[in-house]
Amino acid sequence: MNFSGLIVSPNLLALGVPSLAHLSPLDIAVVAIYFVMVIWIGFYLKSKANTSEEFFMAGREMTAWIAGLSFVSANLGALELMGWAGSAYQYGILAAHWYWVGAIPAMLFLGMVMMPFYYVCKTHSVPGYLKLRYGQGASTVAAFSFAFMTVLMSGVNMFAMAEVMKVVLGWDMNFSIIVSSLAVAAYVALGGLRSAIFNEVLQFVLIWGGALLVPILGLVETGGWGGFKARLAQNIAKGVVPGGDYTHMWRSMGHFADNPMGIHWTGIVFGLGFAISFGYWTTDFLVVQRVLAANSLRSARMAPVIGSFFKMAVPFIVILPGLLGLVVLQNADGSLMHLVGENIVKANPGAGLHSYNEVLPLMLVRYCSPGLLGLGITALIAGFMSGMAGNVSAFSAVWTYDIYQPLINKKAKDEHYVAVGRWATILGVVISIFAAYTVMHAQGIMDYVQALFSFFIAPLLGVVLMGMFWKRATKAGGFWGLLIGTLTSIGLWAWVKADPTALKYVALSPDAKDMAENMYRALWSVSTSILVTFAVSLFTKPRPLSELAGVVYGATMLPVEEPVPFYKNEWFWTVIAIVLFLALNIYFW
Amino acid sequence: MHSSSISIWFFIGVLLTVYGALIMGYGLSELVTGHTANVILANLHVPIWWGGSLLALGLFYGVRFRPRRNNS
Numbered sequence: 119m120n121f122s123g124l125i126v127s128p129n130l131l132a133l134g135v136p137s138l139a140h141l142s143p144l145d146i147a148v149v150a151i152y153f154v155m156v157i158w159i160g161f162y163l164k165s166k167a168n169t170s171e172e173f174f175m176a177g178r179e180m181t182a183w184i185a186g187l188s189f190v191s192a193n194l195g196a197l198e199l200m201g202w203a204g205s206a207y208q209y210g211i212l213a214a215h216w217y218w219v220g221a222i223p224a225m226l227f228l229g230m231v232m233m234p235f236y237y238v239c240k241t242h243s244v245p246g247y248l249k250l251r252y253g254q255g256a257s258t259v260a261a262f263s264f265a266f267m268t269v270l271m272s273g274v275n276m277f278a279m280a281e282v283m284k285v286v287l288g289w290d291m292n293f294s295i296i297v298s299s300l301a302v303a304a305y306v307a308l309g310g311l312r313s314a315i316f317n318e319v320l321q322f323v324l325i326w327g328g329a330l331l332v333p334i335l336g337l338v339e340t341g342g343w344g345g346f347k348a349r350l351a352q353n354i355a356k357g358v359v360p361g362g363d364y365t366h367m368w369r370s371m372g373h374f375a376d377n378p379m380g381i382h383w384t385g386i387v388f389g390l391g392f393a394i395s396f397g398y399w400t401t402d403f404l405v406v407q408r409v410l411a412a413n414s415l416r417s418a419r420m421a422p423v424i425g426s427f428f429k430m431a432v433p434f435i436v437i438l439p440g441l442l443g444l445v446v447l448q449n450a451d452g453s454l455m456h457l458v459g460e461n462i463v464k465a466n467p468g469a470g471l472h473s474y475n476e477v478l479p480l481m482l483v484r485y486c487s488p489g490l491l492g493l494g495i496t497a498l499i500a501g502f503m504s505g506m507a508g509n510v511s512a513f514s515a516v517w518t519y520d521i522y523q524p525l526i527n528k529k530a531k532d533e534h535y536v537a538v539g540r541w542a543t544i545l546g547v548v549i550s551i552f553a554a555y556t557v558m559h560a561q562g563i564m565d566y567v568q569a570l571f572s573f574f575i576a577p578l579l580g581v582v583l584m585g586m587f588w589k590r591a592t593k594a595g596g597f598w599g600l601l602i603g604t605l606t607s608i609g610l611w612a613w614v615k616a617d618p619t620a621l622k623y624v625a626l627s628p629d630a631k632d633m634a635e636n637m638y639r640a641l642w643s644v645s646t647s648i649l650v651t652f653a654v655s656l657f658t659k660p661r662p663l664s665e666l667a668g669v670v671y672g673a674t675m676l677p678v679e680e681p682v683p684f685y686k687n688e689w690f691w692t693v694i695a696i697v698l699f700l701a702l703n704i705y706f707w
Numbered sequence: 708m709h710s711s712s713i714s715i716w717f718f719i720g721v722l723l724t725v726y727g728a729l730i731m732g733y734g735l736s737e738l739v740t741g742h743t744a745n746v747i748l749a750n751l752h753v754p755i756w757w758g759g760s761l762l763a764l765g766l767f768y769g770v771r772f773r774p775r776r777n778n779s
Contacts, residue, residue, distance in 0.1 A: 144733055148726060155722050166712060184715060316715045323719050327726070331757060335748050446747075487737070487744035487754055489730040 138286045138476065139483045145492030152324070152496045153301055156317055156503070160305030163313045170535045173310035174242060174515045175411050182417035184319055186424030188408040189225075190432075191318040192508040193398075194325060196501030197278050199436050203481075204474035206440025207457055209378050210364030211706055213440070214433040218367075219391040221429050222699045224399035226692050228409070229422035232400050234676050235586050236410060237418045239668040243410075243512075244403040244582070245520040251585040251669045252596030254524060259600055261520035263574045264403060265513055269546050270570070272509035273553020279502035280554070286479045287495065295554055298499070302506045303547040306514070307540045311411060314504070314511040318408070321500035322428075328490075328497030329435040332478070335485040336442035349445040358454050359444055367706045373629070380631025389637025393644040394572075397579035404512045416679050419688045426695045430702065436478075443477040447484070455480075510546035517542040569611055576640040577603025580647030587671045588655075589663060595655030603647025610639045713774045720769030727762025730754050 141149070167173040180188070205213040241247040245264060249257035280294035305313045340346040353359040362378055363370050370376045371383035399405060399422075412418035447455040455472070457480075463471045472480060482494040518539045527534070581599045584591045613620045614635055624642070625634040666673040684690050734754030743749040 144729060148729065151722070151725055155718065159718055162713065316718065319715050320719055320722065323723070327723065327761060331753065335751075335753065338751070339748060484747050485753070487733070487746050487749065489726075489733045489754055490757065493726060493730065 138472075138479050139491060139495070141287060141492060141495065142488040144488045145495065148489060148492030149496050149499065152500060153297075155320070156301055156305050159316050159320070160308040160313050163305075163309030163316065166312060167308070167310035168533075168536065170518075170532050170539065172312070173536045173539050174518065175407075176310065176312035176315055178411055179312075179413050180315060180408075180411045180417070180421075181413060182420035182424055184315060185409050185412040185417060185421035187322050187428065188315040188318040188411075189405055189421050190425035190428050191322040191325075191504060192405050192408055194322065194432065194501060195275065195505035196282070196498040197275065197505070199325070199329070199498070199501060200282070200475050200478045202436045203440035203443075203478040204457075204476070206437040207443050207477045208474045210362060211367055211433075211437060211441065212370075212377060212379055212381075214367060214437045214706070215386055215390060217429055217433050217437070218699060218702060219386060220395045221399060222426050222695065223391060224395040225422040225426040225429065226695060227396065228400045228406075229419045229426075229688065230692055232586060233409065233419050233422070234415060235669060235671070235674065236406065237412075237415050238674060238676065241410070242519045243516050244401055244406055244578070245516055247582070247669065248585070248596065249520070249524070251666075252581070252591075253593045255593070256581065256596045256600050257520060258525070259597070260574070260578060261516050263604075265516050265521060267570060267574065268404065268509045268513040268516070269549040270553050272506050272513070272546065272550035274557055275502060275505045275509065276550055277554040277557045279499070279506075280558075282479075282498065282502075285476070286498075291558070295551060298503055298506065299547050299551050302503055302510065303544055306507050306511050306547075307543040310539065311407065311511050311515070314507045315408060315411060317500075317507060318504045321497075321504040324493070324500045325497045326435065328493040328495075329439075329478075329482075331490060332481045332485060332494075333434055333438040333442065336439060336446060336481065339446055340442060346442060346445060350441075353445060353454065358456075364441060364444065365706070367703060369707060374625075374627040374631070374634065375629040379633050380629060381634045381637070382627065382630075385625065385630075385634050385637040385641075389634075389641040393576045393579065393640035394637060396583075397575035397640065397644065401578045401582050402575060403516060404508050407512050407515060415677060416682075416688065420691070423688055423691045423695060427698070430695075430698060439481045440477050443481055447477070447480055506547075506550065510543050510550065513546040514539045514542040517546075572636060572640065573604055573607045573611070573643075576607060576643040577647035580644040581651055584648055584651040584655075585670065588652075589666060589670050589672055590655055590660050591651055592655040592658040592660050594658040595651040595653075598654045599647040599651030602650045603643050606646040607639055607643035610642060714772040716768045716772040717774065720765050720767070720772060723761045723765025724769050725765070727758050727760070727765050729758070731758030731762055734758055 166177070169177075171177055202213050202216065236247060239247065239250055241250060243261075245257045245261035248260050276295055276299060279298060280289075280291040283289040283294040284291050305317060309316070337343065337346065340349055347365060350359065350364060354361050368383065371381065371386060374380050374382050409418050409421045412421050443457070445454075447457070449455050457472050457474045457477060460473050460475070463473045479498075482491060486494050518535055522538055522542075523530075523535065530538075577600050580603055581596050584599065585596055610624050614624055621630055621632075621635055622628040624630075625638045627634075630638075663673050668674050731754065734752055734756075737743050737754065738752060
């Protein structure tokens with residue numbers, strides 16, 4: 119899922135270009151073995167998904183490592199990998215902001231500050247938390263919007279995968295959609311969340327095993343980081359690469375006009391680093407569900423911390439290949455290859471042009487011989503499939519616990535809810551297929567889908583934060599905060615859509631570009647939801663403190679954790695993560 | 708994970724073992740026949756050492772987390 123609403127364009131890869139790679143029988147065997155493994159895991163785990171707690175929460179038996187890898191893997195889809203590699207080629211290392219300031223502080227905040235409340239109240243979902251804190255109204259609004267958007271995003275993911283497979287491998291789109299959806303439906307409906315988590319961990323290993331070679335060989339070819347920078351400087355001096363600072367993250371953030379993304383540091387820090395990032399990593403049930411499945415509070419707190427280290431490392435396999443593409447990718451005649459935007463590729467069919475988003479597959483093809491290429495392609499397929507699986511498993515849980523149980527059938531037996539969950543999984547996949555074909559026939563919809571998702575995330579953050587840390591926040595405050603925050607986001611988006619010059623008001627500068635809009639829109643939206651929740655709560659009656667135990671700071675007795683050696687303590691690793699995060703930002707300042 | 712079931716690390720071990728064996732086998736066949744794939748840095752014989760690494764990692768996890776009968 120593309121949480122920042124960024125770059126991953128509707129047509130990730132343009133159609134009408136000859137396929138980039140040709141798989142050998144060995145590559146096909148590698149891909150086929152992956153599918154066999156996925157189905158094997160699903161069938162094996164079927165016997166371990168008999169109760170609702172097992173099916174929807176993986177029995178809350180995941181270790182910190184499994185939950186942590188799954189947590190970070192749920193976000194590591196192939197669209198993200200390819201889109202951000204393309205952005206790195208286009209904008210340089212600025213793209214790493216989405217992996218560092220746009221993720222690490224929020225992940226650590228979730229683990230250290232918010233997780234105890236989610237975990238202690240034993241909620242099954244984020245809408246479930248809202249129900250405990252604010253009552254059914256806010257929970258229902260959040261549940262319906264999440265369920266709707268989740269299956270829609272799953273369909274978008276499915277379509278994008280089919281399109282990538284068509285362009286990279288020349289595969290028929292119907293074939294890709296049917297095979298991937300059948301596999302996802304099988305292993306999630308059989309094994310529930312545990313199966314989805316297992317496959318996410320598997321995918322994580324595959325992504326590193328398949329993609330890590332590219333930056334390693336790229337650095338060997340260029341003579342290391344220093345050699346790369348020297349060759350890049352030569353290319354810029356010769357005018358074959360557009361001028362700009364590709365290797366520093368903050369020094370061009372002083373003004374919107376100083377960097378190619380058209381972003382100011384306030385947008386990065388407060389819009390991306392707070393509103394978008396905290397909204398996604400701390401309130402999007404797709405990722406929070408993975409941590410809720412941990413086997414203890416300590417594991418649940420450690421999981422995002424473990425995930426943060428891997429998240430910090432992801433730019434090595436995503437951003438670095440994109441940067442290396444600037445100096446190593448060549449045309450057949452030996453000249454430097456120039457990747458271009460989707461619109462230019464589309465306008466020149468048959469010209470042999472490649473888009474920015476193709477940089478990762480192009481790098482794979484450049485270095486990977488048979489078998490290794492199959493492994494790289496498998497990593498991409500695994501990324502797509504686990505993205506879909508994450509969406510449908512979260513949809514299944516929210517549908518069953520937050521819509522079906524409270525609104526349709528309150529007093530059924532546990533096995534009934536498990537059956538509903540299995541059918542909801544299949545229903546989710548069917549709706550996803552429908553959404554995929556809808557997008558295929560009207561690709562402009564995809565822009566709207568991504569914008570739609572962003573409408574709900576930021577205001578939800580405001581309401582959850584107020585509910586978790588302010589005892590006085592009331593039911594009416596939460597409901598109106600969520601509603602008006604969402605309407606603010608929709609209103610700002612519609613304003614800029616209708617009048618693009620309005621961007622200078624929303625993003626505070628006439629030099630701001632599209633990407634800045636997402637950040638400032640999220641910031642205004644979360645600010646509005648916090649202010650409205652605050653104001654309405656002041657004029658409405660709060661719930662007695664005794665009813666807020668377990669869900670609000672100050673009214674909750676957190677369990678005392680047994681002392682452990684410092685190297686097993688979550689605070690120790692949080693401090694290490696913060697130091698590493700700061701060091702990376704300073705090094706690439 | 709939990710003692711009475713197959714760990715995810717075992718599945719990962721099996722997958723990496725199979726992939727490692729296939730990729731290293733291909734790399735060795737390249738070395739023996741002298742026919743290398745048309746990729747950059749083919750002289751480094753990447754499939755041999757990368758496949759070998761996957762194989763070693765896969766065997767480690769496959770053995771370390773193998774299912775046991777009486778461990779519940």
